[in-house]
Amino acid sequence: MPIDLPMTEAVSDLILASDGSLVRRTVLPGGVRLLTETDTSVRSVSIGMWLPVGSRDETAQHAGSTHVLEHLLFKGTARRSALDIAQAFDEVGGESNAVTSKEHTFYYGRVRSADLPLAVDILADMITSAALAPEALATEREVILEELAMAADDPTDVGYETFLAQVLGPDTPLGRPVGGTEETVGAVTAEDVRAHYAEHYRPDQLVVTAVGDLDHDALAALLLERLAAGGWDLADGALPAARRPDDGAPGLGAGVDAAAVDTLRLARDTEQNHVYLGGPSISATSEERQTLAILMSILGGGMSSRLFQHIREERGLAYSVYSFSAGYRGAGLFGLYAACRPARTAQVVELMAAELEAMGREGVSEDEMRRALGQITGSMALGLEDTASRMGRLGTSELVHGRYTDVDEAIARYATVRAGDVQDLARRLASSFTTRVDVGPAVV
The missing domain is CATH 3.30.830.10 (Metalloenzyme, LuxS/M16 peptidase-like)
Structure with a gap:
């Protein structure tokens, strides 16, 4: 425990x-x-x-x-x-x-x-x-x-x-x-x-x-x-300051269809457009954070992910394409990223959004769940062979979560996530698009 x-x-x-x-x-x-x-x-x-x-x-x-x-x-x-x-x-x-x-x-x-x-x-x-x-x-x-x-x-x-x-x-x-x-x-x-x-x-x-x-x-x-x-007053019995409050992330599903999101265009003299598409997500302390990690792995977390396979490998529309998330106390976000030549931007954006929407509509396979679990837990185990990574994990336990969970139990928690959990979160994220940012030349 x-x-x-x-x-x-x-x-x-x-x-x-x-x-x-x-x-x-x-x-x-x-x-x-x-x-x-x-x-x-x-x-x-x-x-x-x-x-x-x-x-x-x-x-x-x-x-x-x-x-x-x-x-x-x-x-x-x-x-x-x-x-x-x-x-x-x-x-x-x-x-x-x-x-x-x-x-x-x-x-x-x-x-x-x-x-x-x-x-x-x-x-x-x-x-x-x-x-x-x-x-x-x-x-x-x-x-x-x-x-x-x-x-x-x-x-x-x-x-x-x-x-x-x-x-x-x-x-x-x-x-x-x-x-x-x-x-x-x-x-x-x-x-x-x-x-x-x-x-x-x-x-x-x-x-x-x-x-x-x-x-x-x-x-x-x-x-x-x-x-x-160094001059600090180290009084006996003094207690730590209270942790940062966590009011919970805003509810998901308040966005619009990805195609309806207004685009903020930032002009740059580059060969590619760099596209970011996404919206709010769960906070750093949410009980769904393991579900989100598995979702991100399946969607765009590696060479076998849906975004990589369907956009890069099958169609050759982008070199770099992936999904990402970030969590804070009381807030979070998710995003999809791709870099492509300007003429391909509209197609790439449509395909990225379609992959997340398909996950929410049709779910994910057990093979995808197995690969995501292996990727996350294997990466965690390998990373924690480094003392710096473990030192950082202790800091996160104290500052963010207020509890310590050993590595074996942390890994076991990912195994409790079910395909239905991933589908449900994907459905809510797919209706939470609020933001698109393009950096690059004008679309031709």
Whole structure:
């Protein structure tokens, strides 16, 4: 059974996963949460420090500020310069980076197990003691603007971000792009960044996950030592901050027939049209998320999928064609994508929509169910041989789901999905089309 991860008591939970690995979770002083999985078959550790703040937590005026702050944490602390931080990981053959998403910010490193104290020291120093110097902001702002310009040169980036914004609401916090815009990034001040940092980078918000050759108790002691050295108040008995509320995704079926969806055309001097078609879907915490994963696999998740076989292999109308989905707390979306020469756009769009509609009308075969189950569970099992993937899974368990499910049980849940479940969800998605975005030259 899944094990709930409580927020109301400072205790240490021991969890013996069914594959024999030892997973532990401790709520430390200050409300810091530490989750580890010990794996002595490796000689390395992947460690991540998570803050549940992302672009959906920003105001419209400060859009992109979370991403700016993520960059600035690598630009120096009271004890280290930016070069010191970079060299420290390079000198031990390790790696470090960060990710800002719509709902969280994530700093991580991977090092030899002997170098775990170094990684904890550096990441904790960055989290607690970032310098946030105005001159660093001035320089890094230019780097971020180059990053935005690079994305603007890629029609797939432009199309995907525009599609997300249209489905989720371009004027809503969740619909705004993670990186902000040239205007909002240009307007962010050092005072804005410091205020954002002070509000969200707190002990009761911090989640630390680590997987590899480690000792949970030793890591807990080291983590507390380094966070305290950075000036954080780690009060005994303090509880974690509440998780992000989940009001549930809007109901499906409020869209229109795919042929009736208005097209937002973005002109680009490219050889192909890049087409995104879809609408709202289930949230990240929905009980139907395994059903959606199987549906996406059958529809457009690989070379044996319906979209790939019927549009590329049988008709040769596109090189790249697939389906995708994204889930958030209280919201979600699904999409169909294809890149094709402009003259083929109308036919490709019609065929993509027809495949989803056929799934809802006629259902799926047991052979398709078997292949999808094999693809998903096999990919999951292979991916979790990597300590970084397992470390990320612990973070998702804590921040998104509030419960831990071991790998064997997670795989078993996919086996409970039936063909009728997939057909029912496909039928609802097929009546939920709201958005189409085309990026490329005019259709001829």
